[in-house]
Amino acid sequence: MSELAYSGAEATRRRLTEKQADTVDRLTVAVVEVLSREGYSGTTIRLVAAEAGVGTATAYTYFSSKEHLISEVYWRRLAATPLPEMDGLDRVARVDAVLRQIAMLIADEPALAAAVSNALLGDDPDVKHLRVRIGVEIRRRIRAGLGADDQETLDILELLYSGALLRGGMGHLSYSEVADLLAVSAKRLLG
Structure with missing residues (x-):
């Protein structure tokens, strides 16, 4: 079982037992594999379920759509990534x-990166929920980098990040x- 499942991370639809968390982990790993082979348009819950060794109905028990599943993968990666070391900066x-x-969180996985952009723009209620969680986490991270509660600058940096991504x-x-464009933009904004 992955460290995420063991540490209590869970899919957004319900509380999970250890066995259920293992199934969700397998689905999140499988979707990345399927995306790398089939691309976003060719990826289906049915293909992901087969790759994970579970039934399609089981996959739909945890994820309402492929967009929900892809968004969950991004959320898990973001949540599992510690803030960068910032002492002395x-x-x-x-x-x-x-x-x-x-910005570089999924850069080395182009199929996943393209899929995340598509997925997060979806109107699935479960995606909307994850979009809020992701947005709150990104805002928290940017605020930690700023080191001050400057609402206007935080809003601008968040907008820059969203547009660039x-x-x-x-x-x-x-x-x-x-990442380079964001660095130049932040430097101009912050002086």
Whole structure:
């Protein structure tokens, strides 16, 4: 069983027993495998369930759609990633470290990165719930980098991050370019 399941991480639809958490873990691993082979449009819950060795109905017990499952993968990765080391860094460097870390979170998995952009824009209620959780976590991270409660700057950085990540997800920028652009933007904003 993965460390996430063991540590109490759970799918957003219900509380899980250890066996159920293992099934959810297998589904979250399987969706990444299927995405790498089939791409976003070719990925279905049926294919993911088969890859995970569970029935399609079982997969739908935990995830309402492929968008929900993909969003859950992103949420789990974000939640499991500790803040970057920021001791001794000035505010600009701290913000850069935070933005770079979250921009590069799935950069080495292009199929997943493109799928996350599509999935998070969905209207599935479970995706909306995860979108809020993800947004709150990203905001918390940016606030930690700022080190001060400057609401206007926090809002601007959050908007910069969202827009840059969307451009990366659409394929207009690589995730390295997204991280570099965010660093330049943060430096200009923060002086």
